[in-house]
Amino acid sequence: xxxxxxxxxxxxxxxxxxxxxxxxxxxxxxxxxxxxxxxxxxxxxxxxxxxxxxxxxxxxxxxxxxxxxxxxxxxxxxxxxxxxxxxxxxxxxxxxxxxxxxxxxxxxxxxxxxxxxxxxxxxxxxxxxxxxxxxxxxxxxxxxxxxxxxxxxxxxxxxxxx
Amino acid sequence: xxxxxxxxxxxxxxxxxxxxxxxxxxxxxxxxxxxxxxxxxxxxxxxxxxxxxxxxxxxxxxxxxxxxxxxxxxxxxxxxxxxxxxxxxxxxxxxxxxxxxxxxxxxxxxxxxxxxxxxxxxxxxxxxxxxxxxxxxxxxxxxxxxxxxxxxxxxxxxxxxxxxxxxx
Numbered sequence: 523x524x525x526x527x528x529x530x531x532x533x534x535x536x537x538x539x540x541x542x543x544x545x546x547x548x549x550x551x552x553x554x555x556x557x558x559x560x561x562x563x564x565x566x567x568x569x570x571x572x573x574x575x576x577x578x579x580x581x582x583x584x585x586x587x588x589x590x591x592x593x594x595x596x597x598x599x600x601x602x603x604x605x606x607x608x609x610x611x612x613x614x615x616x617x618x619x620x621x622x623x624x625x626x627x628x629x630x631x632x633x634x635x636x637x638x639x640x641x642x643x644x645x646x647x648x649x650x651x652x653x654x655x656x657x658x659x660x661x662x663x664x665x666x667x668x669x670x671x672x673x674x675x676x677x678x679x680x681x682x683x684x
Numbered sequence: 685x686x687x688x689x690x691x692x693x694x695x696x697x698x699x700x701x702x703x704x705x706x707x708x709x710x711x712x713x714x715x716x717x718x719x720x721x722x723x724x725x726x727x728x729x730x731x732x733x734x735x736x737x738x739x740x741x742x743x744x745x746x747x748x749x750x751x752x753x754x755x756x757x758x759x760x761x762x763x764x765x766x767x768x769x770x771x772x773x774x775x776x777x778x779x780x781x782x783x784x785x786x787x788x789x790x791x792x793x794x795x796x797x798x799x800x801x802x803x804x805x806x807x808x809x810x811x812x813x814x815x816x817x818x819x820x821x822x823x824x825x826x827x828x829x830x831x832x833x834x835x836x837x838x839x840x841x842x843x844x845x846x847x848x849x850x851x852x
Contacts, residue, residue, distance in 0.1 A: 523790065525763065525764060525765070526788075529766065529768060564834055564835060565834055565836070565852070566836060566837075566843065566848050566849070566852050567831055567837070567851070568828050568835075568850075569838060569839070569840050569843045569850060570837055570838070571839070573823075574825045574826035575744030575745075575823035575826065576743060576744075576810075576812065576823035577743050577810065578741065578758055579740065579741050579742075580757070581760070583841050583842070584806065584807040584808060584839070584842065585810060585839060586807050586808070586809045586810070586838050586842070587809075587811075587812060587831075587836065587837035588809060588810075588811050588831065589812070589813070589830055590811045590812055592831075592832065595833060596833055596834055623811075624772045624786055625768070625772050625773070626768040627768060627769045627771045627786030628762075628768065628769070628787060628789055629749060629750040629751070629761070629769065629786075629787055629789075630748070630750075630769055630771060630785065630787070631784070631786075631822055632746055632747035632782065632783060632784055633821055633822050634746045634783070638746065638821070639732055642731050642732065642734075642735040643731055644731060645730060650731065654746065658746075661749070661778075662749070664777070664781070665777070669751070670749050670751050670769065671749070671751075671755065672748065672749050673750065673758075674747050675743070675747075675757075676735070676742050676743075676746055677746070678742075679738035679741055680731075680734055680738050
């Protein structure tokens, strides 16, 4: 959570504090120790018994899920004490958090265009590999020069099965 | 016409005379044709079966795009390098051309039924946009509606360990 809090403080400083000439928050107040741990409650509304294709089978026993857009407005009420006292920062998370979180995603999931089965239909693995990696390269190219990487886990498994 | 009649007449007469021989021949031909059809179908549909098996292990998605140097699998991935992907910007520059959905994940999250409970389970908390993922066919077997603020999904084993039920 430490890196996320640093990112949020930076976003607050550039989007709110500097334009409105408020006092920017010093990033140093967020420390990489237990003081940046956030504790918050949640109500269990779904109890699952499988992965539903959302995550790997290996993680089925210890995976909890929450909805993406509501996370920052929720944790705004449970910030570490140093940040909780910054009223403008808290308000910033409550008001802008649901859109801001899309700007600080940890990773992105990619699916092939419909019908994705067509990419895997060849009985020759090298044809499958060529089709999938060509598309993946196209996506990475489109994202620019920033060093993003892509992991093609299903393709890796297909190599074992084929 | 007359030759067909002649052929059928002799065929039926032959079947009546040698019933056992006919059954044996019929079964042999049937088994060979049936096997050929099964093998043909398996070869044709094999990759799709393998895809379903791979999806069962890895999940129903084709790629994970990450900005960090380290990635050892999604099940315990946490972005600790402080480099994030701006999904809003990505959608803008690619003109929403690709099927992408953002996620966040916090592993080593300690979860307990009660704040003061001494035994707390270590889990990965994943954040996902249910509607967006449904629109790109990611995990189409997930039947639940999007959760609201402050609501969460947990596995039934964890629920049993923490002795929590729906609504707790």
